[in-house]
Amino acid sequence: MTATGVFGALLPGVPLLLGLLGLLLPPGDGGPRRAAAALGIAGAAFALADAIALLAVVTSRSEPLAASTRWVSFGDIEMVLGFSAGAAALYVALAVCTVALCVQVYSVTYLHDDSRYAPYAAQVSLFTGAMLLVVTSGDLIGLLIGWEVMGACSYLLIGHDRRLPEAPAAAMKAFLVTRVGDVGFLLGIALLIADSGTSRLSAVLAHDYSSATLTAALLLLLAGVAGKSAQFPLHTWLPDAMAGPTPISALIHAATMVAAGVYVVFRTFPLFQRSPAALAVLAVMASITILLGALSATAQDDLKRVLAWSTVSQIGYMTGALAVGSPAAALFHLLTHAAFKALLFLAAGAVIHAVGTNYLSRMGGLREHMPVTFWSFVIGLGALAGLPPLAGFWSKENVLTAAAHATDGGTAVPAWAAWVVWIAALLAVGVTAWYSTRLLLRAFFGPSRSYGPDGPDWEVGFDDARYRTPAVPHDPPALMRWPIVLLAIPAALLGLAAFAPGFRHALELDDPHLGVAILLPLLLLAAGAGTAWWLWWAVPGVDPVLALGRARPLFAAGFHLDRVQSVLVVRPVRALARLVTTVDERVVDAAVEGAGTVTRGLGGVLARAHRIALPGAAVLVLFGALILGIVAWLGAVA
Numbered sequence: 001m002t003a004t005g006v007f008g009a010l011l012p013g014v015p016l017l018l019g020l021l022g023l024l025l026p027p028g029d030g031g032p033r034r035a036a037a038a039l040g041i042a043g044a045a046f047a048l049a050d051a052i053a054l055l056a057v058v059t060s061r062s063e064p065l066a067a068s069t070r071w072v073s074f075g076d077i078e079m080v081l082g083f084s085a086g087a088a089a090l091y092v093a094l095a096v097c098t099v100a101l102c103v104q105v106y107s108v109t110y111l112h113d114d115s116r117y118a119p120y121a122a123q124v125s126l127f128t129g130a131m132l133l134v135v136t137s138g139d140l141i142g143l144l145i146g147w148e149v150m151g152a153c154s155y156l157l158i159g160h161d162r163r164l165p166e167a168p169a170a171a172m173k174a175f176l177v178t179r180v181g182d183v184g185f186l187l188g189i190a191l192l193i194a195d196s197g198t199s200r201l202s203a204v205l206a207h208d209y210s211s212a213t214l215t216a217a218l219l220l221l222l223a224g225v226a227g228k229s230a231q232f233p234l235h236t237w238l239p240d241a242m243a244g245p246t247p248i249s250a251l252i253h254a255a256t257m258v259a260a261g262v263y264v265v266f267r268t269f270p271l272f273q274r275s276p277a278a279l280a281v282l283a284v285m286a287s288i289t290i291l292l293g294a295l296s297a298t299a300q301d302d303l304k305r306v307l308a309w310s311t312v313s314q315i316g317y318m319t320g321a322l323a324v325g326s327p328a329a330a331l332f333h334l335l336t337h338a339a340f341k342a343l344l345f346l347a348a349g350a351v352i353h354a355v356g357t358n359y360l361s362r363m364g365g366l367r368e369h370m371p372v373t374f375w376s377f378v379i380g381l382g383a384l385a386g387l388p389p390l391a392g393f394w395s396k397e398n399v400l401t402a403a404a405h406a407t408d409g410g411t412a413v414p415a416w417a418a419w420v421v422w423i424a425a426l427l428a429v430g431v432t433a434w435y436s437t438r439l440l441l442r443a444f445f446g447p448s449r450s451y452g453p454d455g456p457d458w459e460v461g462f463d464d465a466r467y468r469t470p471a472v473p474h475d476p477p478a479l480m481r482w483p484i485v486l487l488a489i490p491a492a493l494l495g496l497a498a499f500a501p502g503f504r505h506a507l508e509l510d511d512p513h514l515g516v517a518i519l520l521p522l523l524l525l526a527a528g529a530g531t532a533w534w535l536w537w538a539v540p541g542v543d544p545v546l547a548l549g550r551a552r553p554l555f556a557a558g559f560h561l562d563r564v565q566s567v568l569v570v571r572p573v574r575a576l577a578r579l580v581t582t583v584d585e586r587v588v589d590a591a592v593e594g595a596g597t598v599t600r601g602l603g604g605v606l607a608r609a610h611r612i613a614l615p616g617a618a619v620l621v622l623f624g625a626l627i628l629g630i631v632a633w634l635g636a637v638a
Contacts, residue, residue, distance in 0.1 A: 004057055005067030008083035011050045011093060011136055012146070015100075016129030018043035022122025032118045040104040040121035044128060048097035055090040059502060064089075068138050068200065078198045084138030087506035088331060092263060093135050095338040098490075099255035100128040102483035103247045106346055109479040110247055110353065120160055124251065127153040131256040135263060139199045140189050143267075147185065147228070147260065151178055154257055158244035170243035177237040181227020188220030205270045218271060218278035221264070222285070229261030229315050232288040236562050238312055239296075242304040242358075246349035249304060253311045254342035262318045262334055269327045273412050283323035283417035287424035289316035292559060294431040298438070299545055299555035302358045303348050306439050309558070310384060311341060313428055317399050320421040325411035326402030328508045332498065333395035339490035340383035340392055346484050347376040351443060353480070354473035360439065361543065365448030372475045374444050376484050381436040383491045386429060386525055394495030398509065400425055400521055429521045433528030438544045441536045 018039045025032045025039075058065060068082025085093070104124060111117045130153060133146030159171030193199050195217075196207035209217070225231065230238035238258070242249060252258060265272065265282070272278055293313030300306045314337050321330035350373045351366065352358055367374045383392035403425055405411075406418035475481055497503040535544035545552060554560070 002067065004054070004065050005083060007050055007054060008065055008067060008085060008136060011047055011054065011083075011085075012129045012132035014046045014050070014129075015043040015125045015132065016149075019122045019125030019127075019129060022125060023119060025118040025122070027116050027118050029115065036118035036121040037104075037108050040107075040125050041101065043125045044097060044101035044104050047128065047132060048094070048101055051090055051093040051097050054085065055087065055094060058085070058087050058090055059506075066138055066202075071141070076197050077193060078200070079141060080139050080198065080200045081142055082138030082200065083136055084201060085136045088266075088508075089135050091335060091503075091506060092259075092331070093132055095335050096128065096131050096135065096255040096259075099251060099338055099342045099487075100124065102342065102346065102487055103251050106250075106349070106480050106483045107245070107247045109477050110349055111245065114161075116160065116162075120157070120245070123153050123156050123160075124248070127157065127251060127256050131260060134260050138201055140193060140201060140204060141199045143201070143264070144186070144189055147224070147264075148182070150228070150257055150260060151175065151182065154178070154241075154252060157248045157252075158241045160245055160248070161243070164243055166240070167243040170237075170240040174237040174241050177234055178227040181224045181234050183223070184220040185224020185227075188217045188224070191217040191220065201267070205268065209271075209274075211275070214271060215275045215277050218268075218275050219281060221268070222278065222282060225261035225265055225319070226285060227261075229258045229319065230312050231261070231285050231315065231319060232292055233561065233565070235289060235293070235312050236558065236565060239305050239308045239558065242302065242308050246304065246345055246352060249308070250342045250345035250349075253308070253345060254338040258311060258315050259334055259338065262315060262322070262330060265319070265322050266327045266331055269322065272322070273325070276412050276414060279323050279325070279413040280417045282319055283413055283421050286316045286320035286323050287420045289313065290320060290421075290424045290428045291431075292316075292561075294428040294435070295555050296558045298431060298435045299548055299552045301361050301545075301556075303351065303360055303363075303439070303443065304345070304358055306360075306435060307341070307344055307348060310432065310435070311337075313432065314341070314384070317396065317425060317428075320425055321399040321402055324403045324406035324413050324418045324421055326398070326406075328510070329395070329398035329402045331507055332398055332509060333392075336383065336391035336395040336491075336494050339487055339494050340380045340390075343376055343484060343487040343491045344380040344384065346480070346487065347373050347380060350376075350476040350480055350484065351473075353476055355449075360442040363443040363449065364446040365444070366473060367444040368448065369473045370444075370475050372481060372485065376488050377440060377444065379488050379492050381440055383495075385433040385436040385529065386521065387433075388522070389495065390492055391490065391495035394498045396425075396429070397518055397521070398498070400429075400518075401510070426521060426524060430524035430528035433525040434532045434544075437529040437532035438536070441532065442543060445536070446540075 022036050022039045025036050054065065064084060064086035066082065066084040068080045068084075071079045071081050073079065104121065107117075107121065107124070111120060114120065127150060130146040130149035134143050134150070137143040137146060155171045155175040158174050159167045161167050191213065192204050192207075192209075195209055195213055196204045198204065223234075226234040238253075241252065244252075272282070290313050293309045293311070293316060297306050297309035297313065300309060314333070318330040318333050318337070321327070321333065350370070351363070354370060354373075355363060355366070357363070379390065383390040386393045386396040388394075400422065403418055403422035406413055407415055407422060409415035409418075411418070476484070498509055503509075532544045535547050536542075548555060557563075
């Protein structure tokens with residue numbers, strides 16, 4: 001293997017190895033804590049440096065890096081393990097490593113009172129390594145391994161804070177919902193390997209499949225994508241996953257898990273181009289998700305749930321871009337979203353750390369006390385809403401332009417599906433601007449509140465040492481503040497990379513379009529933000545969410561899709577489980593136990609018959625022996 005192949009293998013390998021070493025550390029403060037922090041930060045820092053070096057090599061060569069080795073064969077099916085990464089993959093790896101490093105540094109202070117910090121830091125390293133394995137794997141087996149390790153890490157990290165009663169349930173829900181999709185994902189990979197005869201990704205993409213086989217395999221893959229990337233109808237786990245520590249929310253939403261599904265479709269897009277049916281399903285799924293997530297975010301009171309629903313919507317933009325035939329626009333929005341969503345979640349953690357509550361209704365006036373956090377929110381929310389010239393504006397412009405161009409039927413996706421994506425994405429621009437403005441006003445403007453354990457707004461029953469803060473909130477300590485400041489830079493400026501020839505060539509981006517077509521999204525953005533602002537100032541101190549009226553409970557509950565899933569899936573499965581248990585106990589167990597009872601009964605009958613027959617038989621034997629003896633004696637005498 002060449003030097004570049006070694007460094008390619010080390011990109012996911014070092015975080016995974018250091019994560020495994022971190023799991024061996026005992027929980028507790030002092031030495032184990034410092035060692036865990038050192039391992040976690042070192043793993044992310046090495047991966048970041050490695051990604052930069054590999055990107056430099058790929059850029060100089062103008063060709064992707066690849067290395068593989070044969071693993072095992074099953075008849076005509078060849079299994080390989082390999083590394084493959086072009087410039088686009090390494091840009092994604094760079095984003096993953098940057099966010100992971102910021103999360104590791106941030107967590108040192110954020111979890112300073114957590115006795116279980118050591119396993120936490122190790123699990124973050126494993127999470128990072130697993131995502132990097134998905135990004136750089138040159139075969140479907142390595143991709144699947146990284147995919148599954150992420151699922152296990154998400155379960156462990158979402159349920160990390162055992163003091164929160166909702167955390168274990170949220171972790172289990174995330175695991176089970178994503179596992180539903182993962183069953184389809186596994187079957188899709190198995191179908192592709194079985195038909196192509198290899199797990200090598202390049203060969204899988206080049207193989208000639210029948211139309212039915214290809215469509216079936218891609219629809220199965222989309223089930224896994226819907227689960228991991230929180231797309232309709234398997235999106236319901238993501239808002240509840242906010243029970244996990246806030247840095248983990250940043251990692252899941254910006255760099256791992258939800259980005260994994262989008263990236264898998266990006267890597268396998270040559271197959272999707274050959275299946276209009278799969279693209280149409282993806283378009284419908286994306287369109288519903290874009291509007292569902294945006295509308296649900298409007299009515300949330302929990303700061304983190306607003307951001308969670310916004311992630312659902314923004315990932316919908318990415319899958320929508322893929323559906324209309326523009327993987328470059330999807331990947332560009334994935335990169336900008338990683339920057340501004342990680343920024344927003346870490347800044348949200350700073351707010352929660354300072355005021356002791358997640359609820360917007362208990363916040364206000366933080367702009368004066370937390371200027372760094374305030375301006376971070378301004379940049380992050382502006383990028384989320386698509387405010388020019390921030391990063392989100394440029395990437396969202398690419399998505400909208402791609403959808404608009406696809407409506408003429410010139411791509412593999414049907415024209416009607418492109419129209420659906422374009423309309424949904426346009427409408428969501430205004431809704432996103434509305435809830436982003438409402439969040440900013442609710443937390444940072446209005447009258448100041450009294451925070452801390454002695455303040456009247458302190459959450460009753462709140463007992464978390466991380467949030468025992470003074471009555472006057474302030475910006476976070478240095479190890480939390482500097483990651484926020486660092487992420488604010490790409491959140492503001494990354495969109496300008498669309499003008500850089502090297503970046504544009506690596507992602508195969510079209511030139512930015514700044515013509516009349518972009519005016520409609522800007523008008524919708526202004527209308528959404530202006531409406532929220534007007535509602536706030538029209539009745540000072542009143543939450544603009546009240547303007548939603550009767551729709552508010554519907555939006556706050558995410559259109560009650562949890563309840564729908566419960567009725568259509570959870571309850572029938574539980575009823576089936578009860579039926580199986582009943583049949584097992586009353587039929588199977590009864591049959592097994594009945595067989596034993598019948599056998600024992602027959603044995604008893606035979607035993608009784610034997611006991612009854614034995615004395616009579618003995619008498620007959622004795623009588624026969626006596627007769628034989630007499631006859632023998634008489635014969636002898638005669």
